[in-house]
Amino acid sequence: xxxxxxxxxxxxxxxxxxxxxxxxxxxxxxxxxxxxxxxxxxxxxxxxxxxxxxxxxxxxxxxxxxxxxxxxxxxxxxxxxxxxxxxxxxxxxxxxxxxxxxxxxxxxxxxxxxxxxxxxxxxxxxxxxxxxxxxxxxxxxxxxxxxxxxxxxxxxxxxxxxxxxxxxxxxxxxxxxxxxxxxxxxxxxxxxxxxxxxxxxxxxxxxxxxxxxxxxxxxxxxxxxxxxxxxxxxxxxxxxxxxxxxxxxxxxxxxxxxxxxxxxxxxxxxxxxxxxxxxxxxxxxxxxxxxxxxxxxxxxxxxxxxxxxxxxxxxxxxxxxxxxxxxxxxxxxxxxxxxxxxxxxxxxxxxxxxxxxxxxxxxxxxxxxxxxxxxxxxxxxxxxxxxxxxxxxxxxxxxxxxx
Amino acid sequence: xxxxxxxxxxxxxxxxxxxxxxxxxxxxxxxxxxxxxxxxxxxxxxxxxxxxxxxxxxxxxxxxxxxxxxxxxxxxxxxxxxxxxxxxxxxxxxxxxxxxxxxxxxxxxxxxxxxxxxxxxxxxxxxxxxxxxxxxxxxxxxxxxxxxxxxxxxxxxxxxxxxxxxxxxxxxxxxxxxxxxxxxxxxxxxxxxxxxxxxxxxxxxxxxxxxxxxxxxxxxxxxxxxxxxxxxxxxxxxxxxxxxxxxxxxxxxxxxxxxxxxxxxxxxxxxxxxxxxxxxxxxxxxxxxxxxxxxxxxxxxxxxxxxxxxxxxxxxxxxxxxxxxxxxxxxxxxxxxxxxxx
Numbered sequence: 001x002x003x004x005x006x007x008x009x010x011x012x013x014x015x016x017x018x019x020x021x022x023x024x025x026x027x028x029x030x031x032x033x034x035x036x037x038x039x040x041x042x043x044x045x046x047x048x049x050x051x052x053x054x055x056x057x058x059x060x061x062x063x064x065x066x067x068x069x070x071x072x073x074x075x076x077x078x079x080x081x082x083x084x085x086x087x088x089x090x091x092x093x094x095x096x097x098x099x100x101x102x103x104x105x106x107x108x109x110x111x112x113x114x115x116x117x118x119x120x121x122x123x124x125x126x127x128x129x130x131x132x133x134x135x136x137x138x139x140x141x142x143x144x145x146x147x148x149x150x151x152x153x154x155x156x157x158x159x160x161x162x163x164x165x166x167x168x169x170x171x172x173x174x175x176x177x178x179x180x181x182x183x184x185x186x187x188x189x190x191x192x193x194x195x196x197x198x199x200x201x202x203x204x205x206x207x208x209x210x211x212x213x214x215x216x217x218x219x220x221x222x223x224x225x226x227x228x229x230x231x232x233x234x235x236x237x238x239x240x241x242x243x244x245x246x247x248x249x250x251x252x253x254x255x256x257x258x259x260x261x262x263x264x265x266x267x268x269x270x271x272x273x274x275x276x277x278x279x280x281x282x283x284x285x286x287x288x289x290x291x292x293x294x295x296x297x298x299x300x301x302x303x304x305x306x307x308x309x310x311x312x313x314x315x316x317x318x319x320x321x322x323x324x325x326x327x328x329x330x331x332x333x334x335x336x337x338x339x340x341x342x343x344x345x346x347x348x349x350x351x352x353x354x355x356x357x358x359x360x361x362x363x364x365x366x367x368x369x370x371x372x373x374x375x376x377x378x379x380x381x382x383x384x385x386x387x388x389x390x391x392x393x394x395x396x397x398x399x400x401x402x403x
Numbered sequence: 404x405x406x407x408x409x410x411x412x413x414x415x416x417x418x419x420x421x422x423x424x425x426x427x428x429x430x431x432x433x434x435x436x437x438x439x440x441x442x443x444x445x446x447x448x449x450x451x452x453x454x455x456x457x458x459x460x461x462x463x464x465x466x467x468x469x470x471x472x473x474x475x476x477x478x479x480x481x482x483x484x485x486x487x488x489x490x491x492x493x494x495x496x497x498x499x500x501x502x503x504x505x506x507x508x509x510x511x512x513x514x515x516x517x518x519x520x521x522x523x524x525x526x527x528x529x530x531x532x533x534x535x536x537x538x539x540x541x542x543x544x545x546x547x548x549x550x551x552x553x554x555x556x557x558x559x560x561x562x563x564x565x566x567x568x569x570x571x572x573x574x575x576x577x578x579x580x581x582x583x584x585x586x587x588x589x590x591x592x593x594x595x596x597x598x599x600x601x602x603x604x605x606x607x608x609x610x611x612x613x614x615x616x617x618x619x620x621x622x623x624x625x626x627x628x629x630x631x632x633x634x635x636x637x638x639x640x641x642x643x644x645x646x647x648x649x650x651x652x653x654x655x656x657x658x659x660x661x662x663x664x665x666x667x668x669x670x671x672x673x674x675x676x677x678x679x680x681x682x683x684x685x686x687x688x689x690x691x692x693x694x695x696x697x698x699x700x701x702x703x704x705x706x707x708x709x710x711x712x713x714x715x716x717x718x719x720x721x722x723x724x725x726x727x728x729x730x731x732x733x734x735x736x737x738x739x740x741x742x743x744x745x
Contacts, residue, residue, distance in 0.1 A: 063462070064465075065491050096534075096561065097536075097562070099467045099533070100534075100535055103533055106717075110700060111700045112722065224639050225537075225639040226533075228536050276691055277689055338684070338689060340691055340701075341692075341695070345693065349465055351699055356700060356701075
């Protein structure tokens with residue numbers, strides 16, 4: 001079968017701005033419109049090609065040969081534009097350069113490596129939950145819990161010093177905004193970019209990291225020649241960029257889901273071993289990482305259409321995770337569902353290398369909560385936090401009854 | 404190329420634990436446990452190149468230079484072969500197979516019996532011999548040991564690294580892939596023993612240099628010679644893979660086995676062709692999974708008793724030998740019974 005650009009005449013188009021505040025507040029109507037328009041839609045405002053169905057998103061995620069990451073996984077095309085910081089050796093790299101850093105980090109953050117953290121994180125979660133519950137029956141789940149726990153346990157696991165940890169969330173927030181267009185969200189972060197980037201770069205040095213931890217493990221891999229000493233600080237940087245905001249928003253997603261689905265909370269109370277599954281169901285349902293871009297390495301045929309060489313595609317992970325072609329009752333947060341195969345962590349060679357860290361953090365928090373909290377409900381309207389890539393909560397006021 | 408399949412993707416199934424409706428799940432990705440032989444070519448005296456594709460022609464699991472796959476042959480034994488094709492071709496694996504002297508084992512089967520169109524069991528890929536980043540490489544290959552080095556060389560060359568290959572063998576006619584190596588010109592030294600005598604390793608290796616990485620694959624005497632020649636080099640400079648003919652691991656089962664779920668108190672029978680993940684799911688024990696290819700690690704399950712038959716791409720040899728955990732989306736059992744902490 002031959003494909004010509006002429007066939008794109010029938011390509012659906014949409015002038016929606018996926019990064020407008022209106023869409024960021026509630027992306028679901030836009031996601032549905034794009035998904036139902038067809039397997040591929042031309043977004044005229046940015047001249048990019050959108051995939052919103054599970055089949056195309058999944059296929060594009062695993063197809064690193066046709067859809068590369070090294071030209072940037074945001075709107076900016078590194079073939080023509082200067083990146084705002086030195087590109088990530090993981091997220092913004094293709095094979096073969098991607099191989100060695102990925103191999104090292106896969107091992108450092110692998111399920112076997114995390115075993116030594118399980119008991120400590122479980123105890124840390126129980127202590128934090130006790131603290132929060134002691135302060136009263138109403139609290140803000142984001143301010144008091146979901147933005148606190150990852151910042152307690154993850155920087156320690158990396159081996160980061162105490163000082164300056166408050167920089168991690170703003171740095172990550174800006175990095176994820178920077179995948180979108182240069183809109184007001186990016187502008188708002190720009191004044192602090194130089195300062196935050198310098199702080200992060202400084203923290204990635206071997207001397208700045210504790211002798212035991214993920215950071216030290218990465219430097220040890222460079223001692224063994226598995227990566228070069230020049231790569232090591234950039235691999236550490238990936239942990240600091242992608243390891244905090246994402247877990248905060250993942251935890252917020254699952255707590256918001258439970259606060260609005262009391263019957264599912266009862267299910268978890270009866271069967272606490274559902275905690276792992278519940279977190280992944282929340283990642284599917286909410287998709288804390290909503291979007292990523294790829295760049296076509298040649299003219300790539302998608303169904304009846306063609307993605308032209310060098311053009312950007314925008315993969316709507318959140319839309320794929322609610323595609324009724326793939327999921328039964330996709331809009332339901334449902335612990336009786338098997339969420340396996342969702343693309344909330346991506347898929348293929350770039351799939352979230354920290355996914356086991358995120359699962360362990362959430363399992364610790366949910367298990368501790370399920371033990372102490374009989375019921376959980378919203379105590380007021382939850383407030384969204386807007387980010388060009390992340391679906392996040394600024395505030396989730398909750399009221400609990402303890403067991 | 405993006406998929407052009409038009410059939411519907413499989414839907415998620417409700418959890419059987421709560422709804423009590425046992426039903427097998429449909430794999431969400433191409434089942435690559437059995438691959439089809441798509442080409443079989445003589446590439447040197449006694450050496451075949453075998454090409455393998457998925458039965459549906461779909462995407463195979465990703466691999467990196469230095470990776471091998473396990474071929475599970477009809478005698479139930481498993482042999483490891485290095486992948487020596489092009490990773491940008493996501494639909495095809497290529498391995499080189501030397502006919503072993505003695506000619507009774509797996510290589511004889513591959514040479515004499517296995518035909519284009521046949522299906523063959525495949526595990527992996529797995530990489531114990533990864534190419535680390537460097538600006539200078541020295542590669543030393545002995546005989547069929549050239550196979551893992553071929554994709555490494557292609558990669559080093561594509562990255563603009565400075566590299567040399569010393570390739571030894573008995574006779575020129577027995578040395579595979581000389582035609583593919585010709586394009587690299589004088590970076591490649593082809594040294595058949597009947598023309599040149601023993602390899603001049605000292606001359607090839609030269610003085611120790613901290614910025615050079617050495618990769619060697621071949622028979623044990625060659626590896627020993629290279630290790631001796633590198634005695635003065637910095638640690639980690641040399642990486643080797645022994646080409647061992649006819650690795651005889653534990654026989655892969657072609658029959659069903661039992662899995663006892665210790666926490667649930669249920670025992671399930673896993674028939675051939677069904678994954679442990681699906682068998683366990685069918686009795687209502689939900690285990691979270693993601694890639695279903697033994698790549699991501701999500702479905703890790705602790706093994707309390709029994710011997711797993713590992714088919715994943717994650718565990719290294721030491722972790723496999725420990726036998727205390729497995730990825731149940733692809734791995735199976737070599738013992739009659741496994742006890743899992745589920």
